[in-house]
Amino acid sequence: MVFIGKKALIFAVAAVLSLTIASLGIFAVAKTVGKMSFPVGAVVVIDAGHGGADGGVVGVTGTKESELNLELALKLGELLEARGVGVVYTRTSDEALSDIKREDMKMRADIIANSRPDCVVSIHLNSYSDRSRRGIQVFYDDTGRWQSFASLLQERLNAQINYKYSKRSDLAPQAGDYYITKCAAVPSVIIECGFISNAEDERLLNTDSFRRELCVSIADAVLFALS
Numbered sequence: 001m002v003f004i005g006k007k008a009l010i011f012a013v014a015a016v017l018s019l020t021i022a023s024l025g026i027f028a029v030a031k032t033v034g035k036m037s038f039p040v041g042a043v044v045v046i047d048a049g050h051g052g053a054d055g056g057v058v059g060v061t062g063t064k065e066s067e068l069n070l071e072l073a074l075k076l077g078e079l080l081e082a083r084g085v086g087v088v089y090t091r092t093s094d095e096a097l098s099d100i101k102r103e104d105m106k107m108r109a110d111i112i113a114n115s116r117p118d119c120v121v122s123i124h125l126n127s128y129s130d131r132s133r134r135g136i137q138v139f140y141d142d143t144g145r146w147q148s149f150a151s152l153l154q155e156r157l158n159a160q161i162n163y164k165y166s167k168r169s170d171l172a173p174q175a176g177d178y179y180i181t182k183c184a185a186v187p188s189v190i191i192e193c194g195f196i197s198n199a200e201d202e203r204l205l206n207t208d209s210f211r212r213e214l215c216v217s218i219a220d221a222v223l224f225a226l227s
């Protein structure tokens, strides 16, 4: 199984070198892309939730959460890399890191710790008994540590995606006791990228164009929140 892509490793090494050089005061610690600036060598861990035997939730027409999570995670990573951000994935295939859930989560935590990221974005899809429920929602740790980071992401996702597709601009980030948001002392959020229990959200998530639009919005939001 491949847990960390070659590219990601190169970025991680580059990030360490950049930070080392920056700490020597050789160049400024901010880099500007367009109107945004973020730390030189910024590294984002992208975690595609579930995988392997753990397929996550299942959509109205049988869409498997784990597969869509991976598609979204890879697309988001590609967009962030194109903007000069180092990306480390917890998984790049549809395999779990371990067949034992607790070990799988521990291995994700190890990847996060070893990557020394600037933030962690865990990609999931939601499901709910009320099938009218729709929209993208951000979740953060119940200690409240990453609430403002989550709010910045949620506001952008409301404006760019939720209002456009479901006329909802009032979704608020939610706090909870989530393992993945406790793995590092940097902003860590789960983004539930829609409800596959809703037929329209599921249909959209199965189109390349919507996935791309959503990932562009998430990438913009992450860069904005890091800047």
Ligand SMILES: [Zn+2]
Residues within 6 Å of the ligand: 049, 050, 056, 057, 065, 124, 125
């Ligand atoms: Zn999930």
